[in-house]
Amino acid sequence: MSLKNFIPEDGTLLPLMEEFYTIQGEGFNTGKAAYFIRLGGCDVGCHWCDVKESWDADLHPLTPSDDIVKNAIQYPGKAVVITGGEPLLYNLDYLTKKLKENNILTFIETSGAYPLSGHWDWICLSPKKFKAPTPSIAQFANELKIIVFNKSDFAWAEEHALLVGQNCKLYLQPEWSKANEMLPLIIDYVKNNPKWEISLQTHKYLNIP
Numbered sequence: 726m727s728l729k730n731f732i733p734e735d736g737t738l739l740p741l742m743e744e745f746y747t748i749q750g751e752g753f754n755t756g757k758a759a760y761f762i763r764l765g766g767c768d769v770g771c772h773w774c775d776v777k778e779s780w781d782a783d784l785h786p787l788t789p790s791d792d793i794v795k796n797a798i799q800y801p802g803k804a805v806v807i808t809g810g811e812p813l814l815y816n817l818d819y820l821t822k823k824l825k826e827n828n829i830l831t832f833i834e835t836s837g838a839y840p841l842s843g844h845w846d847w848i849c850l851s852p853k854k855f856k857a858p859t860p861s862i863a864q865f866a867n868e869l870k871i872i873v874f875n876k877s878d879f880a881w882a883e884e885h886a887l888l889v890g891q892n893c894k895l896y897l898q899p900e901w902s903k904a905n906e907m908l909p910l911i912i913d914y915v916k917n918n919p920k921w922e923i924s925l926q927t928h929k930y931l932n933i934p
């Protein structure tokens with residue numbers, strides 16, 4: 726039996742890979758200071774994933790959510806990005822409730838492959854072909870961020886744009902290793918389909934975490 730089976734379902738302990746204070750690099754909140762909480766564990770299997778070290782939850786220490794909150798509230802930026810790995814593998818109700826009690830804005834980065842839990846100020850849904858999102862999550866997305874690895878991802882993007890709410894922001898973000906090749910296509914696509922906007926991984930250009 727893997728350690729993962731001992732993670733309590735009440736969300737009071739979570740497998741924490743890393744936490745760091747930086748600038749949100751991607752999507753709608755780009756440029757804002759935020760404390761990142763990266764939870765271990767993901768079985769979606771994106772072959773181009775830029776944080777494969779996160780996949781095995783057993784490698785990341787089970788950490789009290791109360792300790793994570795104590796760390797997060799030390800910083801002047803009052804927003805937290807919960808990411809992973811796939812953070813919705815876990816019940817995030819407790820962690821986000823405690824963050825909000827401390828007047829911290831709660832943002833999530835998720836593939837949507839697991840049901841939504843938690844109390845959120847901003848939900849970034851980044852659906853993956855390798856394990857499609859649970860249908861119920863799209864309506865709650867504030868931002869749909871499609872990673873463009875090849876041409877077929879434009880059709881995948883449009884498929885998901887039909888599922889999100891009217892006010893959901895729509896982003897096309899180049900897969901990092903294919904950015905030079907795909908950016909000209911993304912630029913053309915956005916010029917012809919201006920409901921979409923470009924999102925870049927600006928932290929990678931800035932050389933910050």
Ligand SMILES: C[S@@+](CC[C@H](N)C(=O)[O-])C[C@H]1O[C@@H](n2cnc3c(N)ncnc32)[C@H](O)[C@@H]1O
Pocket residue numbers: 767773774775776808809810811812834835836837850851870872898899900901902926
């Ligand atoms: C590492 S994932 C963790 C959160 C969640 N598992 C997800 O995929 O949304 C954080 C964000 O990085 C994006 N991402 C991961 N690898 C990428 C890559 N090689 N190029 C561009 N974006 C990438 C994901 O699509 C997601 O929006």
Ligand SMILES: Nc1nc2[nH]cc(C(=O)O)c2c(=O)[nH]1
Pocket residue numbers: 747748749750751776808809834928933934
């Ligand atoms: N600066 C910065 N912004 C980010 N936005 C989403 C990230 C993620 O890995 O979820 C990320 C990240 O790893 N670093």
Ligand code: SF4
Pocket residue numbers: 767768769770771774775776777779809810811836853
């Ligand atoms: S869902 Fe997110 S963490 Fe999981 S493999 Fe894909 S990009 Fe990586």
Ligand SMILES: [Mg+2]
Pocket residue numbers: 775776
């Ligand atoms: Mg990242």
